[in-house]
Amino acid sequence: MRPFAYARPTDAADAVEQASRNPDARYLAGGTNLVDLMKLRIESPDLLVDVTGLGLDAVEESDGVLRIGALARNSDVAADRVVRERFAAVSQALLSGASGQLRNAATAGGNVLQRTRCAYFTDVSKPCNKRHPGSGCPARVGEHHNLAILGASEQCIATHPSDFAVALAAYDARLEVQTADGIRDVALADFYLPVGDSPDQEVALQHGELITAIVLPAPPPSARAAYRKVRERASYAFAIGSVAVVVAMDGDTVVEVRVALGAVASMPWRARRTEDMLRGTTASPEEIAAAADAELSSAAPLPHNAYKVPLLRHLIVSTLSELTEVGR
Numbered sequence: 001m002r003p004f005a006y007a008r009p010t011d012a013a014d015a016v017e018q019a020s021r022n023p024d025a026r027y028l029a030g031g032t033n034l035v036d037l038m039k040l041r042i043e044s045p046d047l048l049v050d051v052t053g054l055g056l057d058a059v060e061e062s063d064g065v066l067r068i069g070a071l072a073r074n075s076d077v078a079a080d081r082v083v084r085e086r087f088a089a090v091s092q093a094l095l096s097g098a099s100g101q102l103r104n105a106a107t108a109g110g111n112v113l114q115r116t117r118c119a120y121f122t123d124v125s126k127p128c129n130k131r132h133p134g135s136g137c138p139a140r141v142g143e144h145h146n147l148a149i150l151g152a153s154e155q156c157i158a159t160h161p162s163d164f165a166v167a168l169a170a171y172d173a174r175l176e177v178q179t180a181d182g183i184r185d186v187a188l189a190d191f192y193l194p195v196g197d198s199p200d201q202e203v204a205l206q207h208g209e210l211i212t213a214i215v216l217p218a219p220p221p222s223a224r225a226a227y228r229k230v231r232e233r234a235s236y237a238f239a240i241g242s243v244a245v246v247v248a249m250d251g252d253t254v255v256e257v258r259v260a261l262g263a264v265a266s267m268p269w270r271a272r273r274t275e276d277m278l279r280g281t282t283a284s285p286e287e288i289a290a291a292a293d294a295e296l297s298s299a300a301p302l303p304h305n306a307y308k309v310p311l312l313r314h315l316i317v318s319t320l321s322e323l324t325e326v327g328r
């Protein structure tokens with residue numbers, strides 16, 4: 001590992017000031033992803049700015065709006081009473097990820113910024129457009145069984161591995177970001193950049209900008225929610241497909257529905273066609289199946305990840321059926 005300096009800023013503005021000054025600085029939160037990447041020589045910062053002492057770890061609710069401090073630990077967010085009762089898919093998503101020990105260390109901000117688990121990205125002996133733009137994407141013709149079926153490009157078919165971010169997408173979350181000029185606000189929907197020709201450009205953050213909080217607007221009244229994850233073993237594994245659903249019914253009619261898919265794209269994937277087709281319907285089994293098919297009709301699978309299309313269809317149909325059936 002390359003030698004690095006270590007700083008402990010006193011507040012968010014100080015952190016941004018210190019990180020912005022040095023193009024090779026990185027923020028250190030729980031370190032569960034960054035330190036692994038440093039050991040693999042994928043990240044080689046010469047300054048680590050430790051942000052764990054900034055007091056940005058509160059989980060608070062006010063007027064139905066949930067504010068998760070960026071340094072809140074995944075286990076604390078998952079266990080929070082308001083999160084469990086009013087933002088259930090967030091708690092379920094967090095508890096489905098990693099292990100107890102990792103969730104005790106990992107933070108909310110670090111989770112949404114974790115990097116892809118594409119096998120070529122984590123192997124510096126291989127070409128990879130995300131690590132070295134223009135070097136190629138061996139995954140297309142190689143190991144891609146857990147890579148993207150939606151929104152990918154010729155340059156990169158990586159998936160984003162976070163469970164938490166998928167649930168956040170279904171709650172229309174926003175991020176609070178400390179910049180050198182103050183605080184700005186960015187919708188999660190605009191945070192992850194489309195892959196296109198620049199897979200190395202992943203998120204709408206400038207160097208040195210610090211996420212300070214994740215804000216979830218109040219869910220629609222009487223909303224029900226769930227996060228469902230499929231993985232290759234029962235615990236301690238990344239998703240091969242997942243879905244987060246938030247749905248509100250008025251009697252038999254769907255008044256609001258949000259569906260986000262995980263492990264299918266470089267970002268949490270909002271299934272907007274599914275949502276548009278279900279709003280105002282009674283969500284009959286036929287309507288739910290047609291709405292799932294409409295979204296997945298734009299999938300472009302490769303030979304070894306085509307299984308994800310029926311897998312996601314089943315996840316969408318079963319989760320929506322379950323949530324819309326309760327209380328009919």
Ligand SMILES: Cc1cc2nc3c(=O)[nH]c(=O)nc-3n(C[C@H](O)[C@H](O)[C@H](O)COP(=O)(O)OP(=O)(O)OC[C@H]3O[C@@H](n4cnc5c(N)ncnc54)[C@H](O)[C@@H]3O)c2cc1C
Nearest residue numbers: 027029030031032033034097098107109110111162163211
């Ligand atoms: C074995 C293993 C299994 C895992 N399984 C799962 C799983 O099933 N599901 C899942 O979702 N995740 C899983 N994870 C990933 C884990 O959830 C992430 O490693 C963790 O959430 C990252 O958070 P952190 O605080 O440790 O981030 P760090 O490693 O500290 O940081 C990650 C990145 O974010 C940057 N950063 C951190 N905080 C901020 C901030 N506030 N503002 C700006 N930049 C910031 C850092 O500079 C770094 O680039 C697994 C990890 C491991 C090691």
Ligand code: SF4
Nearest residue numbers: 118128129137156157
């Ligand atoms: S899919 Fe993306 S991360 Fe994986 S090898 Fe190709 S360019 Fe690299």
